[in-house]
Amino acid sequence: MSRIEAVNEDTFTACMEQLQEGYVASVAATAGCAVENVRRDIYGMDALLVRPAEDPGKQEVSVFAQLKNTTTTLPDASKETFSYQLKKRKYFERLALKRKSPKAILIVMATSFRQADWTRASHDRLEISHCCYWVSLEGQTAKEGVQSPSVSIPTANIFDSNALTNILDRLDRGESLNE
Template sequence: MVKATEPTDGRQPRASHIEAVDMRYVTQMMEQLQQGYIKSVAATAGLAVEIVPVDVYGYDVRLIRPPSDPLDEEAAVLAQLKCTTQIIPDQSREYFSYQFTKRQYFDHLVKPRKYPKAILIVMTAPPRQAEWTEVTHGGLWTRRSCFWVSLEGAQADPSIRKPSVRIPIKNRVDAESLTKILAKIDRGESLND
């Protein structure tokens, strides 16, 4: 079972370390970056992405896989997107820690859900906005990656205002992982396995 804790690494507020093109809009640009990443990877997996226009329930996108048979149901998963410039995942470790900025973001993800299931997707990006992407003749490169975790059933002491959770390094968001997530949902399997 996943358990959330208070952060122990003493991270500073976002504005203290980001080198933004325009600090007034950096949060919106981080959202746009992660949406672009998710849309690109989802397109590769044959999934549709719906941006959730109103953040009432703590979810930013819905990923939908069409059924192989037109008479079957589609599969879908909700995702809460977060982007951080304070973390560089160490590939030699099993996980990295991510701290929520508000308790309610954590609470939306931990409640048991019948359908659709929900996941947290955390994007790690360089602190210098100009380094987020690079265009070459070989393609468009996005610096760093997104990682996912299911927090359904996780617990945190009610007094913790900004819980931290562990994100497995093996859970990189790519076309294969999104396909596997939706296949598990189709089969009624837990995403925590």
């Protein structure tokens, strides 16, 4: 018997993706950014987050994001990192690629296996009961022959509006996200 408690087994994975897209869109809106969903997963990226330039004479700053949502990984905030296994090596390779611009990040959401627990509403808020974490894999390598590489994600890298603003500020200054 499956541990997953889905409202509808046929749509559970699609709903996980939708939940994460809503989380990322909410964070981007709070940070003053736009989210452009990548409709065709040709490049392994799911979204482009774009912040307009403060000065009309300057260029906007953006970052690609690959979105992953899992019910099998539950990060422990008392530990420095958690491990997430990508299903395909090509996902890792696209994220590890040294890009000129835009750079790319992995955003992983750890979601409850019980769909009814994903959100809670009250008169003054809608709470998403789970968290997204981000990491830059640029320049990293996976062991030869490993088809489903695992990556280490810092639990301090909570993806929120402050994190997104910091990521885009660093990219705007030409700084690495791996420092």
